[in-house]
Amino acid sequence: MTRVWKWNRPVTVREVLEDLQQERSIAYTTVMTVLDNLHQKGWVRREAEGRAYRYEAVSTRAAYAAALMNDAWAQSDNAAAALVAFFGMMSDEQRQALTDAVRIVQGPESAEPPEAPEPARPAEEAVRPAEPSEGAGGDNPGSAPEADGR
Numbered sequence: 001m002t003r004v005w006k007w008n009r010p011v012t013v014r015e016v017l018e019d020l021q022q023e024r025s026i027a028y029t030t031v032m033t034v035l036d037n038l039h040q041k042g043w044v045r046r047e048a049e050g051r052a053y054r055y056e057a058v059s060t061r062a063a064y065a066a067a068l069m070n071d072a073w074a075q076s077d078n079a080a081a082a083l084v085a086f087f088g089m090m091s092d093e094q095r096q097a098l099t100d101a102v103r104i105v106q107g108p109e110s111a112e113p114p115e116a117p118e119p120a121r122p123a124e125e126a127v128r129p130a131e132p133s134e135g136a137g138g139d140n141p142g143s144a145p146e147a148d149g150r
Contacts, residue, residue, distance in 0.1 A: 010054035
C-alpha cells in the first residue's frame with residue numbers, strides 16, 4: 001500500500017515492481033499477487049489497461065491510519081483508559097496535532113452548544129398543547145385536528 005500511496009495515481013504492477021527493485025530483489029508475480037490480494041480485500045480498485053491492470057488506493061493513507069486507530073480503540077473494554085494511555089505515549093508534536101485536529105473537527109459551531117438542543121424544542125412544544133386537551137379543559141385549539149383525525 002505504501003507504494004500505491006506514494007505514486008498517488010493508478011499504477012501498474014510493473015511500476016510498483018521497478019520501484020521496489022531499487023531497494024531489493026522481488027519477483028513480478030509476488031507484486032502482482034499482493035496487489036490482487038489488496039484488490040480482493042477492497043483496499044485498491046483496479047481498471048483494465050490492455051492485458052494489465054492499473055491499481056489505485058481506495059482511501060488515503062490518513063484515512064487508513066484513522067481506521068486502524070478506531071479499530072484498536074473499539075477493541076478496548078475501557079475506552080477512556082485506552083485514550084489516556086495513548087495520549088501518554090504521544091510526543092508534544094503529536095499532542096499539538098491532536099489539539100489542532102479537534103479544533104478542525106469541532107469547527108466554529110462548537111462555540112455555541114445551546115444551538116444543538118433548540119431544534120428539538122419546537123417538536124416538544126408541539127406535543128405539549130395536545131396533552132392538556134386530552135385531560136380537563138378541552139378548549140385548546142391545538143386539539144381539534146387531533147380529535148377530527150380519530
